[in-house]
Amino acid sequence: MSYLRFDKALMMNLEESLPREILRTNMSGAYHCTTIVDCNTRKYHGLLVIPVPNLDDENHVLLSSLDETVIQHGAEFNLGLHKYQGNNFSPKGHKYIREFDSETIPKTIYRVGGVVLTKEKIFVHHENRILIRYTLVDAHSPTKIRLRPFLAFRSVREYTNENPRASREYQLIENGIKTCMYPGYPELFMQLNKKNEFHFIPDWYRGIEYSKEQERGYHFQEDLYVPGYFEVDIKKGESIVFSAGISEETPRQLKRLFDEAVADRTPRDSFYHCLKNSAHQFLNKQGDNYYFLAGYPWFKCRARDMFIALPGLTLAVDEKNVFEKVMETAEKAIYAFINDEPLDPNIYEMEHPDVLLWAVWALQQYGKETTREQCRTKYGKLLEDIMEYLRQRKHENLFLHDNGLLYTNGTEKAVTWMNSTVNGRPVIPRTGYIVEINALWYNALRFIAEMSREGGNEVLAASLDEQAELTGQSFVEVFRNEFGYLLDYVDGYMMDWSVRPNMIFTVAFDYSPLTKEQKKQILDIATKELLTPKGIRSLSPKSGGYNPNYVGPQIERDYAYHQGTAWPWLMGFYLEAYLRIYKMSGISFVERQLIGFEEEITSHCIGTISELFDGNPPFRGRGAISFAMNVAEILRILKLLSKYNL
Structure with missing residues (x-):
């Protein structure tokens, strides 16, 4: 029995799951922080939050979140979760969560019909890089995963709003893209260990709310930029690793890098x-x-x-x-x-x-x-x-x-x-x-x-x-x-x-x-x-x-x-x-x-x-x-x- 395991009933109850947060750092100032249902509730939350010394002495949110969509027979099941005005949550991906376990590394188990998918996250020590491993545990027909990155490129003290200054430019790199929204920021490299298709469909998701900031009496809304999405086939039993960092990585090394990082962790079993x-x-x-x-x-x-x-x-x-x-x-x-x-x-x-x-x-x-x-x-x-x-x-x-x-x-x-x-x-x-x-x-x-x-x-x-x-x-x-x-x-x-x-x-x-x-x-x-x-x-x-x-x-x-x-x-x-x-x-x-x-x-x-x-x-x-x-x-x-x- 895991020391830090939360079952379906708790995960689906947002009153119970949203107050529970998770933090991982690279031991060099950068961190990943969100809730256990991957819904950001603070302006400080993000998948990749790093210092940018040439700008200031604050941390900066580059990659705010990553929405996953499971596709089978043309049907799409979005696993993401964001809060919007009027206490509205969309797309309510938490209803597919069956379990969350954080004993070794954060691991979420989703079940969508006959599909069982696990998501595991790890922050590489002393490097500004987060790795996410998706494993298709079970599926009875061809399956695709779509990954949609939400970008912020802003200080943890501020908010991003839709604006014409944000650059939409990107460049293809091996199994991914690199992009940078504003001058002075490092480029963000997003890659997978497997060949995939990137669909450039730039858009702003407007009015995302952070309930913890609202509780604290601060401004609590922002817009996030989505440059498009990655789409990749995944087979039963297969694992695919997504990397987000400020330098390019060799895709074929991502699985090894993930395994080595996991082996270096002490289980949180007491x-x-x-x-x-x-x-x-x-x-x-x-x-x-x-x-x-x-x-x-x-x-x-x-x-x-x-x-x-x-x-x-x-x-x-x-x-x-x-x-x-x-x-x-x-x-x-x-x-x-x-x-x-x-x-x-x-x-x-x-x-x-x-x-x-x-x-x-x-x-x-x-x-x-x-x-x-x-x-x-x-x-x-x-x-x-x-x-x-x-x-x-x-x-x-x-x-x-x-x-x-x-x-x-x-x-x-x-x-x-x-x-x-x-x-x-x-x-x-x-x-x-x-x-x-x-x-x-x-x-x-x-x-x-x-x-x-x-x-x-x-x-x-x-x-x-x-x-x-x-x-x-x-x-x-x-x-x-x-x-x-x-x-x-x-x-x-x-x-x-x-x-x-x-x-x-x-x-x-x-x-x-x-x-x-x-x-x-x-x-x-x-x-x-x-x-x-x-x-x-x-x-x-x-x-x-x-x-x-x-x-x-x-x-x-x-x-x-x-x-x-x-x-x-x-x-x-x-x-x-x-x-x-x-x-x-x-x-x-x-x-x-x-x-x-x-x-x-x-x-x-x-x-x-x-x-x-x-x-x-x-x-x-x-x-x-x-x-x-x-x-x-x-x-x-x-x-x-x-x-x-x-």
Whole structure:
């Protein structure tokens, strides 16, 4: 029985099938994304969505979709599905679907009368190419397949509309055509492994609608250009491979290329394997540099997200070499930043005040998964240079005060992970002494002190320990209140008494200025007020401004983003804190909390975890369909659990 299999009843029920999406990436920035019934519901959806660096830093939809038509005895059965005005779907190809299986690669089984046809899709790693294999499992008479490509050639942020500028020109190539709608775009090569006929019948399909964009309060209609169609005979038992890419391929190599790509995939046959596959999809290899994207379909590589996600996406799936490759790229970016040199354009938000501290935390996890000696050998100098940079007060928005705490100005610009803005201003202006930044700071001081001492630098170690003593004492005095939890941020006489999850890091980190009893009080309050089955709330329901539902137009969602929504990545630190307090007796509790995420593997974007969830029942998934920090932290907790269960 497949872990990700959906039967005829679910596939034919569009209320059930349309919300379920599927994502595949080439691990170099390009992706394929749609619903499990191949009906696009977002402007971000497409069969071939790729970066076009000479235009901008966005992804672009070249091939939006491909409609298949089965032809027997002159009768045509169109397997495509598009939404038009008035909630009208055409041509309703989903009624022919008998099963969808995504264990190894996405596979749809269609039955049209006596015809049984399978469709399998695979995205080639590190190449802008998608392959689709059609296999005629059963047929009692001669059969043809017609393939009709829907072209967009536009940014994922925009829409295509019928216009005279779009080029209709195309050229025949071996077993296919190449075409390009607008200057600046690469040519799109569409080929089959078998000789076929291309019929040039150019037309625009007008008024295609994207329901997810409509839900989010955006414009949601566009026109797509169809240059014509390919038509090919197919025999019972025969497989035909369609290729769409930005370079020409040798048709006779397509079957081999497809088989090799399939053999390289890990089946999504368990919760762990789904998350591991999802982890791989965030990788973005550009030349010799390796990055992790923050999420799909619209996020770039963000420095904070990359460092938080790095241990879970690599070390937790026993891929130390990938950690080192990404960190090699990140290390160059860190030195460029601290030396005031040109920044890596592929890494965004390097200047945020907590980024270097999260980098230290990521390296700390590397030391725990390998050895302290190995960590010190590879990254000891980097750690000490980061610490020197911070202690010398060189960061333009991170000020080390005499009380040992780090002060940050966050009134004009969002500077932490709670980064939603409206009209250019932070929704939550966290400023002054921010709790997780100073928890990270204390943890970094103690960790680097120990690393320096083990490396023989007793002078630096003693200095850092002395700094940590002052920081720890001030941390407790400034943040801890009489109710047993921590203030979220403090700026002079302004204190944020909201119960937020940022205090949980002080319990989860290896080094904390709090006593065990103080940690337990924080954990208890987080459990009572912030814990949900899908993550940790960004604000307690008992605090002012609680807004748990991430719905409506952009401005409404921005106000709700960190005001009660639940975040799965925070659950990783919460559960780590829980195990620190309760140790072996906490294992069954942690295992129960993970069940809520396993349920999500077959909902929303199947095989991965959404960006955030509503803070109230039924805790619906929202935002980006696949989010790196969420996948990473759940994987990290699974790895931590495995150590407790040894």
